[in-house]
Amino acid sequence: QVQLVESGGGLVQAGGSLKLSCAASGRAFGSYNLAWFRQGPGREREFVAAITWLSDTTYADSGKGRFTISRDDAKNTLHLQMNSLKPEDTAVYYCAAGVTTGFGTQSYEYDYWGQGTQVTVSS
Secondary structure: OEEEEEEOOEEEEOOOOEEEEEEEEEOOHHHOEEEEEEEOOOOOOEEEEEEOOOOOEEEOHHHOOOEEEEEEOOOOEEEEEEOOOOHHHOEEEEEEEEOOOOOOOOHHHOOEEOOOEEEEEEO
16 A cells, blocks of 8 residues: 655746655555656646656656656655646646556556645746
8 A cells, every 4th residue: 555645736937847746655665656647627637757666767748858757765755847837737746656567657557646736837
């Protein structure tokens, strides 16, 4: 069992940066693949970025070159550094953990979810 708690969201102007964090409690954090998903107003939850237990990473096209996912297994923490933010990045951001096939870009592949943190980007 893994419990996940996101933090770091907030209001930022377009072009600004935010760093999201996800603190995990429970066993075997280092053995899970981890990911960030987001859900904007009136939209379905969508994949943002994932990192395997070997620290291989993959990104949705929307975040390539702007977002960086990282993990610190010693501190049971997942991060998402977001730069050059755009109004369309406005969403609730969720971290997720699971044992996935490949990188795990689909939400159904993840067993554990945080409660989400709101990111609002103003134009």
